[in-house]
Amino acid sequence: MSPPVAPPAWSRWLVPPAALSVHLSIGQAYAWSVFKPPLESSLNLSGTQSALPFQLAIVMLGLSAAFGGTLVERNGPRWAMTVALVCFSSGFLISALGAETKQFWLIVLGYGFVGGIGLGIGYISPVSTLIKWFPDRPGMATGIAIMGFGGGALIASPWSAQMLKSFGSDNTGIAQSFLVLGLSYAVFMTLGVLLVRVPRTEGPKGEDKDEAKDAANAPSVLSGVQVSANSAVRTPQFWCLWVVLCMNVTAGIGILEKAAPMITDFFADTSTPVTVSAAAGFVALLSAANMAGRIGWSSTSDLIGRKNIYRVYLGVGAVMYALIALFGDSSKPLFILCALVILSFYGGGFATVPAYLKDLFGTYQVGAIHGRLLTAWSLAGVLGPLIVNWIADHQKDAGKHGASLYNTSFIIMIGLLVIGFVANELVRPVNARHHIPAPREAADVERQQSESA
């Protein structure tokens, strides 16, 4: 399949909703926990077992984004969105069959393996295209899409809970919910498949004033430094950014993973303890901060620069952790504020990284490079919860309680953020020996467009 080239006067404002239709769908992954209790009771599973489909899905997200990135670049965003749609939706349909027949392995295979491939390919599918359409505001453009990934759970979580209430929480009710989700997401993602276009090399020509203004800003597809994905992974810049992303995500997950028990433990011995429902409200507020950070901080990076915004994420993030560790248990508003800021930086870090990659490596294979960088997320996804849970368990065994369960974790998080800060400082422009010669880029784009004509 050739990349779908935009006809003349195609508006670039049609591309973000195309991206959002995919990211809002695959963001459902973060709402998996809604299905855990009913699965455990109806299929007689342990908590560890019921988490397996989600864990495999996240592993497959990292693997398919890393290894499928070059294919996505070669075949274009429509191919990638189609693959994401087919895998993600059929993952639900296979899981529905698994739930109905009480075959848990089918749910692991469907949601975890097949659906996970859809997550990875879907996650990177619009990134490169958005950056090419919005060379003047790449942070904002990728921020919109990646905000969708955060927003997906906000939609799927109450919707799935409502379906389980209507269909029942037994295996048949779960199967029906999976079926509805699979079919609905297939329809919803179709918009992205139909709308997405890659820009013409000469840029769109707007007829009216707005379009003309857009066109003036819009795509000069391959200008500046261009580095292939294979060359990029051999540069120190890629690995510095890998460390930056890994440290930033680890620090965010450190809070996100245990947010509800953390706020409860912090204020357990005070005159105003936190109730279970208030803790749930805190988790919801963190989700909002995560989402707002994705669009807000990423758009800000277009104004102040990518390196500066990561200085803020990592430097101010470390200060926020220090404030929680020192004064968090004495002031609830301070604890909440610091946690919200950290989570907004967590989201911002995810959303800004494609634009940072574009600044360093150009747009030539930015989607594939982004896919490879997401392996940092996979490691951080294991590292963050591991640090916080392991330390909290050991402190509890040692007879400690309250805020002291988490203080060691916070000090480790500060150390990790400092490592990330140093890695960001080490980022320099890529050496010219890694650049792709200009005629080759032009020839590649010409070939893609003539194939699609």
Added chain:
Amino acid sequence: MSNDSSQSPPDRRPLIAFAWLWVGAPLVYGLYELVLKAKQLFTG
């Protein structure tokens, strides 16, 4: 020369509005549910 002006490009604004509504409506629903839940932090 003259056929350029007779072939004006289609107006994309209805399609843009539809596409943003398509993704915006479920997002607003999700945000509404989020606000309801987040309120528990102050009331619960």
